[in-house]
Each structure stands twice: as structure tokens, then as C-alpha cells.
Amino acid sequence: MSDDLGPDDSLVTDAESAFMTLSHDLRLKILLALWNAPEFSLSFSELRKAVGERDSGSFNYHLSQLEGHFVASTEDGYELQYPGHRVLDAIQSGVFHDEAVIGPVGLDETCRECGSELTFEYDTNYIGRVHCPECDNRVLEWPFDPGGTVDRDPAAVVATFDRRTRLIWSCVLDGVCPFCAGRVDREFANHIGQQGTCVGVIEQLDRYDEYFARDHPVVVFVDCSRCSFYSFIPVGMVLLTRxxxxxxxxxxxxxxxxxxxxxxxxxxxxxxxxxxxxxxxxxxxxxxxxxxxxxxxxxxxxxxxxxxxx
Ligand SMILES: [Zn+2]
Ligand SMILES: [Zn+2]
Incomplete structure (x- = not known):
């Protein structure tokens, strides 16, 4: 979460330039063809054939736009670079173009409030939810990418949601943003009035009202200094990192x-x-x-x- 109210002009320019570079379907096809190739590398003729572009002028032009950052030219042809991999990774997460609906899936764990079986659900708002269908106790909620539902049965999706949420929470609590690698600041926080004492800044953040663990006396407020990520993590998660x-x-x-x-x-x-x-x-x-x-x-x-x- 940035403190600045307006957009950073140089960031907008740099990001626009990067997005413009990827703004043609032929360029995405080139990245995908290299991604599917052995060792992410193809010769010029193999790459052109894989992409299926007959117009050599057009193919040359679009390839040249990717060269140097997303794609490197080598002695043998062309090779996908780290930024190219990251573009495809983001696409494969499914958040730009995909949606998925899973559940409700019955879980082995029961509700602490009423003893009913908990369920897991995932729908088109990109949030995985563990809750009690009887008393509506919200046990755990966290964003999840549609890519996590592909080639997995519902039980495996549930296990994946658990693993990935742990990984993100651990990384964040160690001060590293899992989304942009930026610095994450952390502090204890709660709602003013809840204990008669506010230990953090939460009352200014609307998202907390929707947080599943807002009834906890105190939570960990985490805030990335670089990207839009900020959130709250149950204090007990800290134990799992020690x-x-x-x-x-x-x-x-x-x-x-x-x-x-x-x-x-x-x-x-x-x-x-x-x-x-x-x-x-x-x-x-x-x-x-x-x-x-x-x-x-x-x-x-x-x-x-x-x-x-x-
Ligand atoms: Zn319940
Ligand atoms: Zn970040």
C-alpha cells in the first residue's frame, strides 16, 4: 500500500511501456511458443513455424519488440527470459481471464461454535472460504487464484488452498512481499474500542470490517511498501514460522x-x-x-x- 495519493508518473510510464510491449497477440504467441519449447529456446525458423505467422515482416517486427527484455537472442535462436516467464506465470494463475467455482466441499474439521461440519467454497470473487453452513461462523478466508483449481479434485484444491495460504502468510510475516518481493512492514493492530485500546491503525482501513478474524483481540497488520498488498494475519500464524x-x-x-x-x-x-x-x-x-x-x-x-x- 503506497502512502502517495496520486500515481507515480515514472512508474506509470514504465508500466505502460511494458504492457504496450505485450499488447499484441503475436507477441504473446511468441512467448507461449518459447515457453512450450525444450529449454525454452527455439531457432528463428522453429519459432516462426510454432507461431504460424506467414508475414515475415510482421513476425520480425513483433519479435524485435520483445527482444532484450522478455526474449534474448542467442547463437542458436531465441530464449525466454525471466520477465517473459513471469508474464506467463501471471497468465497461468488465471486471475486475468479465468474464473472457477468449487464446493461446497465438506471438511474433516468441525465448527467450534456449533459442532457442525465445516465446508470450503471458492467462487468468482477469488476468495477461498472455510465456514460453517449451519451458524455461518467464518473460520478462514483468503484470496486464491483460479489456476489452483486446474487438474485437481476438490479435496486437492482444499489442501492447496491451505498450503498456499500458509506460504503467503509466512513470507509476509518474514517481511517479504510474495507478490512483488518488496518490503512488508508488520505491526500488531486492532479496532479502537474493542479492548478499549487501539494498538494499531486499523480503524482507518475499511477492509478490516470484512476480515474473517476481525473478532480477534489483536491481529498482525501487514503492509507492502512497494505494491498494493496490505492485509491482516491471525497472530497465531507467527507460531508456525518459529x-x-x-x-x-x-x-x-x-x-x-x-x-x-x-x-x-x-x-x-x-x-x-x-x-x-x-x-x-x-x-x-x-x-x-x-x-x-x-x-x-x-x-x-x-x-x-x-x-x-x-
Ligand atoms: Zn457452526
Ligand atoms: Zn508487494
Missing amino acids: PKILGVLQDAGLNVRDTPLWGLEFVVAADAITLRTHDPVQVSVAVPEIDRPVSVVLDESFSVTVEAVD
Whole structure:
């Protein structure tokens, strides 16, 4: 999320130039042909044949527009470059041109509120949702790309949604944007009034009203300094990024890898989270689902200590 209100003129110019370079179907065909080729490389004649362009002048012109950035000329012909791969990766994610509908898929986990079976659903608004169809308890929601539904049965889509959401949350909590590689700032935050104390800036951000974990006493606000990404992540996710904590949970018999995020109470249950003090911020996360329950305490720098619970 940028602090600037207006668009950055040089960014607009650079981005327009890049998008214009890709604005002809023949150029996308050239990228696709190289992507499908062995070692992403073809000779001039192979590439022209693969694209099926009879007009050599037109083919030469459009190839020259891609050369140097998206495509490199080599001794043997032409080779797809990293930026070319990234264009195709973005297309394959499906978000530009595709939609998918999955579910509702019944899950093994049950609703903490009413005991009913939870379900997973994905539809054309690009959000994967785990919720309870009986009491409408929203357990976990996060964006998902339509590409994740291709060549997978519904159970595999659900598992993929869990894995990908973990990956994104872990990356973001480590300060790295998974979308643009920019710097992500993180801080504890909550709604003013919820605990009588606001520890962050959330009240200015409308998106929080729709956040599935807005009932948590405190969440992690994450904000990319470079791209449009900003969001909120349940505090309990921090535990899954610390080998020290994973070791404690593993020793206590809780397999956090085989249990999906929505089955981990310390991630999705509001009452697992306590804002102990707000200045400085100290948050504790209860892990009640092991025989000898522990509490993990996080300070403002997100360092963690484990406390035994009597
Ligand atoms: Zn329910
Ligand atoms: Zn970013």
C-alpha cells in the first residue's frame, strides 16, 4: 500500500511501456511458443513455424519488440527470459481471464461454535472460504487464484488452498512481499474500542470490517511498501514460522503440517489470543489442543517465549 495519493508518473510510464510491449497477440504467441519449447529456446525458423505467422515482416517486427527484455537472442535462436516467464506465470494463475467455482466441499474439521461440519467454497470473487453452513461462523478466508483449481479434485484444491495460504502468510510475516518481493512492514493492530485500546491503525482501513478474524483481540497488520498488498494475519500464524515453537508442538504430539490452518485453534480461535499489555504491546497465544497446554508470548519485535499453563 503506497502512502502517495496520486500515481507515480515514472512508474506509470514504465508500466505502460511494458504492457504496450505485450499488447499484441503475436507477441504473446511468441512467448507461449518459447515457453512450450525444450529449454525454452527455439531457432528463428522453429519459432516462426510454432507461431504460424506467414508475414515475415510482421513476425520480425513483433519479435524485435520483445527482444532484450522478455526474449534474448542467442547463437542458436531465441530464449525466454525471466520477465517473459513471469508474464506467463501471471497468465497461468488465471486471475486475468479465468474464473472457477468449487464446493461446497465438506471438511474433516468441525465448527467450534456449533459442532457442525465445516465446508470450503471458492467462487468468482477469488476468495477461498472455510465456514460453517449451519451458524455461518467464518473460520478462514483468503484470496486464491483460479489456476489452483486446474487438474485437481476438490479435496486437492482444499489442501492447496491451505498450503498456499500458509506460504503467503509466512513470507509476509518474514517481511517479504510474495507478490512483488518488496518490503512488508508488520505491526500488531486492532479496532479502537474493542479492548478499549487501539494498538494499531486499523480503524482507518475499511477492509478490516470484512476480515474473517476481525473478532480477534489483536491481529498482525501487514503492509507492502512497494505494491498494493496490505492485509491482516491471525497472530497465531507467527507460531508456525518459529522452529522453536514447532518443536514444542511436535513434542506435544500436535502435527501442524497435517492439520490445516482452520483446524489449528491457536490460529483461528479468537479466544486463543490475549492482548496482555498495549504499551509496550505484549500478546499471548494459547495452544489448548495439546496435553500440557502452553501459551506463547509475543513482544513488539515479534520475538516469542513459551510459557507453561498451569
Ligand atoms: Zn457452526
Ligand atoms: Zn508487494
